[in-house]
Amino acid sequence: MLLFDPLSVFFLIIILTISIPSFIYSFGYLKGHYSGRKILLGHLLFALFVLSLLLVVSAGNIFFFLIAWELMSFCSYFLVVFDSENKKSITAGTIYMIMSQIGTALLIVAFLLMYKYAGSFDFNAVKAALSLLPAKHQDILFLLLFFGFGAKAGIVPLHIWLPFAHPQAPSHISALMSGVMIKTAIYGMIRFIILTLGVNSLWWGELVIVFACLSCLVGIIYALMEKDLKTLLAYSSVENIGIILLGVGGSMMFLKLGYLPLALLAMCAGLYHLINHAVFKGLLFLCAGSVYRGTGTRNIEKLGGLIKKMPWTSSYFLLGSIAISALPPLNGFISEWLTLMVFFLGALTVAGGIKLFFGLAAAALALTSGLAAACFVKAFGITFLARPRSAKAENAKECGLSMNIGMGILGVLVVFLGLGAVYVVKLLVIVSGSALGIEGGQIQLGSNMYLPSPFLPLLLIFFLGLAFVLQRSRVSTNQTWDCGYYKLTPRNEYTATAFSKPFRRAFGFFLRPYRTANKSKDSHYHIKTFSYETHTTKIFTKYLYKNLLGWIFGLARNMRGIQTGSIHIYLGYIFLTLLLLLVFMGRY
Amino acid sequence: MELTIILAVPLILSAAGLFVKKNEGLANLNCLGYLLSLIFSISAGYRFLSAPGSLSVDGLSLFFVFTISTVAFAAALYSGGYIEHEISRNLITKEKARLYYPLFNLFVFAMLLVTTVNNLGLMWVAIEITTLVSAFLVGFHNNKNSVEAAWKYIIICSVGITLALLGTILFSYAFVFSTGAKSLNWTELFSAASRLNPEIVKIAFIFIIIGYGTKAGLAPMHTWLPDAHSQALSPISALLSGVLLKTSIYAILRYGLIADKCLGGSYVSHLLILFGMLSLLVSAGLVLVQKDIKRLLAYSSIEHIGIIALGFGIGGPIGTYGALLHMFNHAVTKSLLFFGVGNIVNVYGSRNIRSIRGALRALPFSGLMVTAGIFALAGFPPFSIFFSEMMILLAAFSRGYAVLGCAMLFFIVIIFGAVIYYFSQVLFGEKPKNIVPYKEPLPGRLAFLFLLVFILVSGWAVPVLLDGLIRSVLILKGI
Amino acid sequence: MIEIIILAFASPLLSGIITKIKNNLRFRKGPGIFQPYFNLIKFFSKEEVVSEHASWIFRIAPPVVFAAAFSALFLLPFGFTGDLIAILFLLSLGRFFLALGGLDPASAFGGMGSSREMFISSLTEPVAMLAVFAIYLDASNIMAVAALFLVALAETSRIPVDNQETHLELTMVHEAMFLEYSGRSLSLIEIAAYIKQLIFFLIIALLIFPGFNGFLFLAAKLLFLCVLVAVTEVSLAKMRLFRVTDFVSFAGLLAVAGIIWKIL
């Protein structure tokens, strides 16, 4: 029934690592904002959710996996609509549920096909049966599995539920959903595509990488435009899933090409980023939650100056931001560095056009990390620095002890995963070996070669110390320079929208920004208020989903014509059916 | 013995309606009576399993008897509170409410009769009685909408059933044609099935599937169903959706067994698949654009009848097992939903989805039950429908109907989306100020819990009785 | 190691030389080549003024920028491509903090500088990565080196991307970020900028004529680069911010062409 190989155990550990701090955090987060019964319900759902997550990654056969998978969607749906009075939550829940079911439907098709070929739901039996399949069938299975899991992972263009659902859930749940739940889809891809199906064609890996790059870029560009702190983090999850998939896709390619050490390294990179993202995104969501609790808003245009009011939260957020922007010496840097190295080393071993493919993938990753840095400069800078932009931010309060403990644990992990990379990689080699179905011990990685220089943190600390010594001097406090303008107010500050303006212009072909101006007039000559807004177009929603939905609803509305209300026509249907059947019966 | 009691109970109860003056008394009597009949249907089932020959009926009949008894018992529990509520809202008068119970009992009696008689002619008669009795229950409120629904119901179903009568006669003609003897007994027809003239049987089965299919709600003969289900009193909607449709499926199955044995091959299954797919298509389209919450559930019944037809059409041990199990699962789940929605509609005084908000606040218990029911209906584990749907899908894929399975999944996902979209708005959100929270009476709550137990259990572990009966049906089908 | 320390001390000189050459090309006299040193000494002796709205981020930003730049410098000369990637990330660490420092004092200019700087750098990063990739495949890839040179222009705030000489707030990019800094903090930031410039020049210098990497050769190559930069600066005009994308795309195309050239 259950399965505990290194891959499962790895995911079990990640789930527990994130869920325990989240659980501690939830006490402070929920208290005082919900009734006692609702809090109890929240804890119960949380426990069920974690249980279902644990079951997903340790399910021992395909059917059991499917049940656990559905249970996971089921529990998380109720957590998304936890603020059940809120209309946004309901919409978010619906979108989430539908997208998740579309994915699951694809998975069910894949699983049933597997059953058809193998006559069993057992992983090993299925594996044996699938290896005999013709390539075309394997390709279909791969596509079904990839997009089926992709809907849950939130790869572009199946990501649309993520920015709705993650922000609407309570923050400790967002941490769990973004940090862990979407990773179970990665687990599924590894378990089903790599381990059970076996990588059959090179284009599978290429497809994964293409979608990964797309997710990276689209995710981070949307995140840059966002001013809701939690939505921003949700989009950033789309980006990070892309980075993880770069590793996984690379691993698939190398596996097919037969470069096992590289496949192992790529998987290591992917899994390393997976655990990193779980930790720092968990941390960031918890911080966002405590900002929300402290101020009552998630709109960063209304925040600012929180660093003075919420010193702990802001420190943790800074830590998370540095990590997620892949800056040394924290953990995000290590995994992105590893991923880049995989592409570099891969390019040396392969021949021809794939070199360019890897090069472009590396460039996409570099662009992503550059944009991520910009995004988190914005997120941190606008939220925590400068002066408060509203009364809410003015009256912010630091969060309580339990929330601080929750964030603290994850903060420590961020640092540890960054500095203790050598040990982590050793463990990951075992896990990756298990993920690729090869013995990790057989393949030796020259471990030092495959990590950034270990002196780097030392160098940084040394020069940091030196700089602090040099910096010591007399300091006096004065006004900010104001070009001679007599008094600066918070309205003079740079805003999030302003910050992202160059990006909006540069990626205008994709974001399609537009502006709306609303006047409200007292009389013909006198304008009372004038509002001017900048928006971006969500092209996947607008051109893909809206059209699809419109098409389906149009069809359904036409079908209403069947039910005309006229009994004569109803009787006519029966008559006609009868006639047609009698006429066409001859074919049998 | 047990069967006699089971059949006698509703008859006695409806006669009791003439003597007992108080509605409460009638309601309580009904509960007791159907508890008795449920117990006897269980004991009959067990007796059949231990000694198949000891009863005059076979496993298929007992399966349906059990299903009907289960839902009827729940409906009886629920009816008391519901009728009281209707009276308190001045929708019906006390005197009229007294009419409800005899009609209810006659309705159940007719359905039980359908599944226990061996004579196909009598079966036809019993099905016609269900129509006639339930037409009054559909038109109970006697307003424009309900009378319209009742008229359509009775006319369309009568036409359907007339065609079924023609089918019945053609079957008997086929029997006469090939054996020279005259009979309408199912057992005799079944044992002579392989000798029947295939040409006649083919035509006869078309009449049967269209005729009884009309009553079963298979598209495109389903047209009466959304009207009748949405206008009927909620416990009756539960009975209509939960079991009445299935009794017609039962009839189709009976003929299907003969036709299958006679024709072999895939004639019967292809017809079933055709109508199953059409039903799915129609319900998927119309569920998306519903405004009336009970109508939405009615269309969902068409969907599930379609799935059941597909299950039987796909066939094989897993498909048939899944279809039968689905029949039971859908019966309990849909009944629970109609009960819950009935309470919601009564409290809000409207069936319009847009005007119902925050039902979880207004009716904490019913709301919770509806929430569970919706996910059960949509085919989520750990609820039972998930398992039966998976069985049918599994059969579809492993028997070479992969495309069919994909199409079925597609429609299921669309309907799921629509159901979640509409019901999340109904259940969540803020409760309107003028709505007074409603506390369900104890028997009403028991009805929910009773059904919920089945919904939760019969997926993970099919109850021994059901399992045994379904297996006996498989043996009957020779698979 | 010692070479690097010497070069670190000499790094302001590069800027001084470039300025001198530029002025000479414009037939002006201009300040001496040691002027950057004088500036640094002056900043060091001054009192530091901090905005009343600033937080501790404002104070720790300069040391982090300084430390990041020096750590990056000490990863040179690269024996291993991984270090080159690490250098790019280290420089980005410095930039991250500098951008935060720009946002901290609640002034519009700082934010503007931060935004623009992050914009330009996020575009140059993939180009740099492509160039490094091409060089990794083959060290003597002239197109990739050219791409890297263009990246270096952008990264060191040179014309046509940015203009070090201007002090008009609306056109500044790099300097707008640390408009609020003064005294020793400012000098740390300036030093970091010199080091960053040195790093880019060194990488390019190591790549052209790779065989000749003795100290004197290196110095000569650096001088050559100074001349090149000066000539570029004098002969071009600063671009609008939104034209920078074209500039960077051109560099990116060069790098891709470099890769394709090597594959063929």
Add this chain to the structure above:
Amino acid sequence: MENFIILGLLLSAFGMVFSKRVGALIWNFTLQSFFLFLLTFIEAVKGGGLSLYLVAVLVLILKVLVIPRIFSKMVVEMKVSEDLGFFIRPELSLIIALLLAYLSWVFSGMLFLGAAAAVAFLMMALGFFIMVFRAKALAQIIGLLAMENGIFLLASLVSGGMSFLVEMAIFFDVFVGAVILGIFVYRINRLFVSIDVSKLNRLRG
């Protein structure tokens, strides 16, 4: 003799299609039922036993006497207009009826049956036809009863009638059905001030 009766059945079925007024429809139906009674009676005389006599009497009482009487009374009581409400013109009705006659003929051939069965099928088809193409509620009831007449004829043709019990039960059902439908016609008339069922179109979609 039988052939003449069957011809009568055929003609009365066509007569129903051509009926423009409710009264004519009821009359034609009565005629049809009467022919059916005659047929059954002849069968009984030829040696069908007591039960067949009983069936014949039942046909006479229910279908020839009681039901048409009830309907005629209803028409008078409800003061509805006599017009049946045509959806398609009589000429087109004729063409369709002829087409259906041909189809019935073919169909009965498919079932190895003769002309009499074809008439039975035609009676059903025309009953159905009336239900589909006539607007009045009463026309639908009569159409339904005409279909059942057809089935009755078919049953007596192909299998010498069904078992007595079943036959009785079916009769009972038909009678109850007609009465219940009659009740609903009253209700419709009260609520909609008309018995035109094409006005029953509030429930749709």
